[in-house]
Amino acid sequence: MDAFFASVELLRYPQLKGLPVVIGGGRRTVDEALMASHGERALRFIPVAEFPLLKDYVGRGVITTATYAARQFDIGSAMGLMKAAKLCPQAIVLPVDFDEIRRFSRLFKSTIAEVAPLMQDRGIDEVYIDFTDVPGGQREGGRALARLIQRAIFEKTGLTCSIGVAPNKLLAKMASEFDKPNGISIVHEADLQGRIWPLNVRKINGIGPKAGEKLAALGIQTIGELAAQDRQLLVKQFGKASGAWMHEVAWGRDDSPVVLQSEPVSMSRETTFERDLHAVRDKAELGAIFTRLCEQVASDLQRKGYVARTIGIKLRYDDFRIATRDQTAPAHTDDARTIRQIAGQCLKRVPLEQRLRLLGVRAGALVKSGEAPVHEQNRPSAQAGRAQAATETLASYPLFPS
């Protein structure tokens, strides 16, 4: 989907069309912020620079989506909102309306599924579709079906999308970037040399900042240069699996299937604080946040019908270093108190001298609620058994040190 979050907001507020709009997670909604400062909703769309106490409104949020007009100002996804405000003071900032985003996400996906049922979910705004056996899927090399899907989505949602058609997912993903927004790109195997090899290696789905940097240091910038490398050299540099994979994708080869359904592996909740907190000095505040995260994870599990056996925590220190700890329990659970108790054990094993900016709670090793082994508490793993022995009652349980 093209600039998905922003486009959804433009449907509601068409008067913002053509303006630099950024969507991002401030900690108060624009309504709250402007009600507080101006006392009326009519002033909803004041530019970010005119926000009184700007920092309070955009907080530590980042941009999830910027309209194409905003991108002219070198503003992009994942950029801090404070930085974006500096780069483009006239930008309109809107909070993410997740319910609305999810509604449109379901709508565009169900629209596609009606036409082409072999669809793989790739997050909130992206899917892979197998055109192979869809009636008309081969016409004009796939362009006719792509047009049909674009039209259907626009009619149902008023939103545009960009579609790449290719012999595999790797090339289709790259093709989808060729003609944004509202474009269609067809890439054939024969286009490898002419259209894929000139691209930077970072355009490959799976080569991120680190691998990109390492390749650059090796003098490899383009996908063509990557393809020209000796396979053994790549294996030596990046390991057996990654090196071989890089060589394959550089040659446009990808046999990964379109996966229609998959089970979740983990569910988590995390939050970045408004200000960095200290385990001792801000003990009460941290304890409340920690409990709330456990309750949210538990309620997510219950709502979706899963139970977890591994519970973990995540800390981000003020210097941005991350620490994680997890513990596998003797039995599966979706109970907030149990999760909190196990997560509390994890908390005891992590350094807490430094200030924290983020706390997270994770549930892993998931099983569908009805499918957890019975009597599993009678055959705990060795580690879990020891943890169980160390269990204290929740009431007397000191989460953070004094």
Add this chain to the structure above:
DNA sequence: TCTGGGGTCCTAGGACCC
């Protein structure tokens, strides 16, 4: 002006078992 939240997958070491 510091940098969100929710995920997946991989690696590597150690415990433990056969």
Add this chain to the structure above:
DNA sequence: TCTGGGGTCCTAGGACCC
């Protein structure tokens, strides 16, 4: 007294993606 492999599970960190 010295010394095998193979396999699974658990844990911590990290890369990457939307």
